Amino acid sequence: MGEEHLDTRLLAELTEQSQDLNxxxxxxxxxxxxxxxxxxxxxxxxWQRGSVLAGAVGGAALLGVGRAAAASSVDVQALQxxxxxxxxxxxxxxxxxxxxxxxxxxxxxxxFIAKTTxxxxxxxxxxxxxxxxxxxxxxTAPDPKYLAVVKKMLPSITTPADVVKLAIxxxxxxxxxxxSYVSKVSDPALRKLFASxxxxxxxxxxxxxxxxxxxxxxxxxxxxxxxxxxxxPAAAGSVGFPDSFYSTSMASPVTEGAVQ
Amino acid sequence: xxxxxxxxxxxxxxxxxxxxxGELDEAHQEYLPRMQAAAADLGQELRDxxxxxxxxxxxxxxxxxxxxxxxxxxTLAACSxxxxxxxxxxPSGSAMSPSGSPSASSLYTGDLQVVALATALENxxxxxxxxxxxxxxxxxxxxxxxxxxxxATTAMSQHTDHAKAWNAVLTGAGKPAITGVPLSNxxxxxxxxxxxxxxxxxxxxxxxxxxxxxQTYLFATYNVTSAGGIATAASxxxxxxxxxxxxxxxxxxxxxxDDFLPVDKAASPTLLTI
Numbered sequence: 001m002g003e004e005h006l007d008t009r010l011l012a013e014l015t016e017q018s019q020d021l022n023x024x025x026x027x028x029x030x031x032x033x034x035x036x037x038x039x040x041x042x043x044x045x046x047w048q049r050g051s052v053l054a055g056a057v058g059g060a061a062l063l064g065v066g067r068a069a070a071a072s073s074v075d076v077q078a079l080q081x082x083x084x085x086x087x088x089x090x091x092x093x094x095x096x097x098x099x100x101x102x103x104x105x106x107x108x109x110x111x112f113i114a115k116t117t118x119x120x121x122x123x124x125x126x127x128x129x130x131x132x133x134x135x136x137x138x139x140t141a142p143d144p145k146y147l148a149v150v151k152k153m154l155p156s157i158t159t160p161a162d163v164v165k166l167a168i169x170x171x172x173x174x175x176x177x178x179x180s181y182v183s184k185v186s187d188p189a190l191r192k193l194f195a196s197x198x199x200x201x202x203x204x205x206x207x208x209x210x211x212x213x214x215x216x217x218x219x220x221x222x223x224x225x226x227x228x229x230x231x232x233p234a235a236a237g238s239v240g241f242p243d244s245f246y247s248t249s250m251a252s253p254v255t256e257g258a259v260q
Numbered sequence: 261x262x263x264x265x266x267x268x269x270x271x272x273x274x275x276x277x278x279x280x281x282g283e284l285d286e287a288h289q290e291y292l293p294r295m296q297a298a299a300a301d302l303g304q305e306l307r308d309x310x311x312x313x314x315x316x317x318x319x320x321x322x323x324x325x326x327x328x329x330x331x332x333x334x335t336l337a338a339c340s341x342x343x344x345x346x347x348x349x350x351p352s353g354s355a356m357s358p359s360g361s362p363s364a365s366s367l368y369t370g371d372l373q374v375v376a377l378a379t380a381l382e383n384x385x386x387x388x389x390x391x392x393x394x395x396x397x398x399x400x401x402x403x404x405x406x407x408x409x410x411x412a413t414t415a416m417s418q419h420t421d422h423a424k425a426w427n428a429v430l431t432g433a434g435k436p437a438i439t440g441v442p443l444s445n446x447x448x449x450x451x452x453x454x455x456x457x458x459x460x461x462x463x464x465x466x467x468x469x470x471x472x473x474x475q476t477y478l479f480a481t482y483n484v485t486s487a488g489g490i491a492t493a494a495s496x497x498x499x500x501x502x503x504x505x506x507x508x509x510x511x512x513x514x515x516x517x518d519d520f521l522p523v524d525k526a527a528s529p530t531l532l533t534i
Binding site: 115192197199236 | 408411412413418481483487495509511512520
């Protein structure tokens with residue numbers, strides 16, 4: 001096991017540094033939480049404002065008259081980048097649907113890809129509609145950063161598991177990006193839009209993580225709706241939601257897919 | 261396997277230590293940046309708030325900012341006095357009237373009322389999963405698939421994390437933490453939970469709680485004023501939605517039923533009994 005190579009002095013130093021980091025982090029968090037609590041008292045109670053805001057953003061009239069004045073350039077860029085991510089997702093799923101091992105493979109996987117494609121299409125349309133109503137241009141191109149990633153991965157995609165792996169990456173990027181944008185955009189109507197799409201992308205990812213685990217564990221037959229819950233491996237119950245809080249560390253910057 | 265060097269003996273192997281160190285590093289990589297970013301956001305928010313307050317009467321820019329805030333407040337007041345409402349716009353259980361709101365002497369007001377609601381919902385979920393696991397252990401639910409047991413255990417743990425996060429905000433604000441379930445729908449929830457006799461029933465009830473939580477957080481993202489509150493709600497909503505996706509799958513239903521998460525099942529602060 002090579003236990004003779006342990007440098008206990010270095011280990012002690014690193015442990016001390018780790019403790020310092022933890023102490024600093026805890027102190028910062030505690031101070032922030034105290035400060036957070038001290039600045040609470042909004043003009044009106046949230047549920048009283050709710051009907052007004054929700055009324056303004058409801059249904060297809062997500063962004064109504066005067067919305068352009070409320071949106072900022074950051075808002076428009078965020079919407080365009082979001083649309084670019086959706087465009088790429090639609091493209092990837094459409095391509096995947098045509099692959100022989102998907103088309104002639106597991107029917108539930110094929111159905112999931114078809115349904116997910118329509119959902120991403122709807123998201124892209126919503127983002128572009130909001131961008132144009134905010135005075136910007138619609139984004140019809142795919143996200144350039146992840147297009148390059150997809151192009152690099154495409155030659156190595158030869159199985160359903162490969163497709164699922166790529167899709168998980170795209171869904172996670174989308175969910176993280178929109179979760180991040182909720183805090184970046186200035187217009188509450190856009191916060192609602194991003195916050196209503198991020199959980200859907202997270203659900204796509206969750207489903208794909210479960211499918212990935214079943215494929216890897218020889219449980220492809222259980223990828224069905226309805227499935228045989230009694231036969232699902234224990235891990236299938238938790239693999240679909242690995243974190244307590246959705247990360248935003250991989251979120252795309254708002255400029256990434258903005259129209260130039 | 262141990263190693264002696266210097267003045268102390270390492271009680272674990274190097275391999276085990278490497279593995280644990282790796283896990284610790286991953287945890288740091290995952291959580292510290294997020295925590296630092298959240299702290300930075302909160303600090304910026306407070307600095308911005310303070311800057312506006314200080315400069316409001318001292319400069320033209322400050323005056324304009326102040327005027328904008330007043331105008332926004334007046335607009336909100338005018339709009340909220342309107343009788344016009346939109347279907348699905350308000351959270352379930354909302355009376356949308358003063359009489360329907362929690363006690364005027366409530367400890368939790370403004371955004372903190374949303375935080376209190378979130379904490380209570382998380383505690384409700386933790387309690388429901390705990391009761392379900394106990395019922396399963398006692399054999400009251402029949403045969404429990406391993407995946408369902410794992411789901412309940414993991415989801416309960418994550419809801420506990422969410423409740424801790426929200427309670428930290430409450431106590432940080434000098435308010436009492438909420439350890440129970442001060443919600444008017446809790447008796448009905450307990451009754452429903454006590455009536456189920458199989459895993460499917462529990463999963464269906466859990467699905468309702470998860471959908472309610474996810475949609476409440478969605479509603480909160482565009483109705484709270486604190487940037488920290490918005491970011492936290494935004495980071496939890498997808499997780500509750502993921503719980504719902506797996507529950508749908510287990511129940512034999514399509515895991516992603518909506519193109520956009522709705523708010524028709526969102527909980528209202530009027531559910532709070534404190």
